[in-house]
Amino acid sequence: MTPVFARFAAALLVACCPPGALAAPDMALLRVSGSSQPTEFNCPASKSRELANAPRSGPVAEDTPASLVAAYTAPDHNHTPGLKIGLWGDSHTASGTFTDNLLEALRLPRAQTHPSFIAPTFGLKGIRHPLRRACLSDDWQLSLAFRSAHESPQAYAKSLAHLGTDNPGAYLWLDFRYPDAQTRLKWADIHFSKDQAERTLVLGIRVDDGAEAIVNLGPGSPQRLRVQGEQAFATLRLRVIAGQLRIDGIAPVYEGTTQVVLDVFSIPGATAKGWRVVDTAQLRQQDPLAVGYDVVMLQSGTNESLDPDFKVALYEAQLSASLTRLKTAYPRARCILIGPPDAKRSSNTVRLINDSQYRLASAKGCAHWHWQKAMGGPGAAQRWLANGWMQADLLHLTPEGYAQSARSMTSVVPIKGR
Numbered sequence: 301m302t303p304v305f306a307r308f309a310a311a312l313l314v315a316c317c318p319p320g321a322l323a324a325p326d327m328a329l330l331r332v333s334g335s336s337q338p339t340e341f342n343c344p345a346s347k348s349r350e351l352a353n354a355p356r357s358g359p360v361a362e363d364t365p366a367s368l369v370a371a372y373t374a375p376d377h378n379h380t381p382g383l384k385i386g387l388w389g390d391s392h393t394a395s396g397t398f399t400d401n402l403l404e405a406l407r408l409p410r411a412q413t414h415p416s417f418i419a420p421t422f423g424l425k426g427i428r429h430p431l432r433r434a435c436l437s438d439d440w441q442l443s444l445a446f447r448s449a450h451e452s453p454q455a456y457a458k459s460l461a462h463l464g465t466d467n468p469g470a471y472l473w474l475d476f477r478y479p480d481a482q483t484r485l486k487w488a489d490i491h492f493s494k495d496q497a498e499r500t501l502v503l504g505i506r507v508d509d510g511a512e513a514i515v516n517l518g519p520g521s522p523q524r525l526r527v528q529g530e531q532a533f534a535t536l537r538l539r540v541i542a543g544q545l546r547i548d549g550i551a552p553v554y555e556g557t558t559q560v561v562l563d564v565f566s567i568p569g570a571t572a573k574g575w576r577v578v579d580t581a582q583l584r585q586q587d588p589l590a591v592g593y594d595v596v597m598l599q600s601g602t603n604e605s606l607d608p609d610f611k612v613a614l615y616e617a618q619l620s621a622s623l624t625r626l627k628t629a630y631p632r633a634r635c636i637l638i639g640p641p642d643a644k645r646s647s648n649t650v651r652l653i654n655d656s657q658y659r660l661a662s663a664k665g666c667a668h669w670h671w672q673k674a675m676g677g678p679g680a681a682q683r684w685l686a687n688g689w690m691q692a693d694l695l696h697l698t699p700e701g702y703a704q705s706a707r708s709m710t711s712v713v714p715i716k717g718r
Contacts, residue, residue: 327524329372334533335508343435382559389566389599396428401706413560418550419459426568432475439467445574453579457548460574466544484532489551490525501543507533572600575622592630594717601640605649635666642672642680644694
């Protein structure tokens with residue numbers, strides 16, 4: 301940051317607020333221009349990094365645009381009172397079909413259901429994000445908490461994932477026009493970190509069809525960047541110009557009414573294991589919703605049931621550790637464990653897993669939904685296949701099967717705050 305800009309930023313903050321009125325800065329603020337009718341963008345045909353506008357060589361420019369307030373304390377923002385749900389699961393809930401039917405069964409308005417935090421799992425197959433489109437170059441590395449070999453607490457956000465790169469020209473484009481084309485954002489907070497805190501990070505940020513703003517985040521900068529438009533915006537494009545970046549998630553705030561907050565962090569895989577390594581103290585500090593969730597759901601078991609060396613005691617210990625951390629992070633939320641549906645290859649193990657989940661749920665004050673039993677018990681997969689509710693792999697359900705399941709679950713498990 302140049303000395304001239306530092307004096308400008310300080311003067312701006314003093315002019316806006318009297319001395320002593322501000323808490324410690326917790327983010328940087330970038331004010332940008334949006335567009336009333338943003339044009340469509342298509343993902344680049346090539347996913348290789350875009351170097352055309354990136355510095356070729358020499359030192360990084362130190363000029364920071366006047367639109368950036370590098371030390372900014374965000375005002376309190378309360379979502380419209382309504383149901384707030386956080387869901388962590390595997391492929392059964394990652395595709396979006398189950399959650400769509402869950403909203404329908406609960407008679408909740410899909411058009412006014414928005415996320416408060418979007419996982420940076422863009423490009424990972426089997427996941428439907430609450431976005432119209434996402435494009436990213438091929439030089440990002442995705443890290444997932446459930447794949448961690450270390451048992452000690454780690455710096456994962458509640459997405460249980462982070463996306464990193466140190467390649468100049470790496471890009472990420474997001475279109476937030478979902479669930480309909482009129483959806484717009486007031487602002488979006490980019491939650492990020494730098495593994496090398498002393499290293500300067502330079503980003504190019506552009507919303508809609510506006511000009512690109514250059515953001516210079518030096519040593520000691522906050523770990524959130526708020527991108528706020530002069531008017532509500534629909535698309536955001538990020539380009540790495542220099543430095544190293546790790547994105548933990550995007551926290552959007554939408555224009556208009558949000559009646560339901562639904563955050564789905566499901567990933568194809570044994571996602572529930574990821575909670576065992578989460579640093580809950582850090583997570584609660586970074587959670588953009590000060591009151592957390594009304595309901596937290598942990599759906600798992602299918603991937604574990606396919607393990608030829610599956611052991612009930614080990615599974616129960618791992619799930620207990622995950623559930624303890626989840627409840628520590630969101631102590632006021634209603635907790636629901638969702639067991640795996642029946643699967644032909646592992647039907648008996650699925651039963652053991654559901655039984656383990658029931659025991660843990662009872663011990664830790666959570667509800668449990670026995671998905672296999674709701675289908676008709678062990679062996680139900682074959683019958684569901686005959687009804688058109690099971691896919692040919694006898695592992696995943698069809699859209700109608702997920703719809704049947706969502707209706708069944710809501711009929712027996714209260715999905716509401718305490």
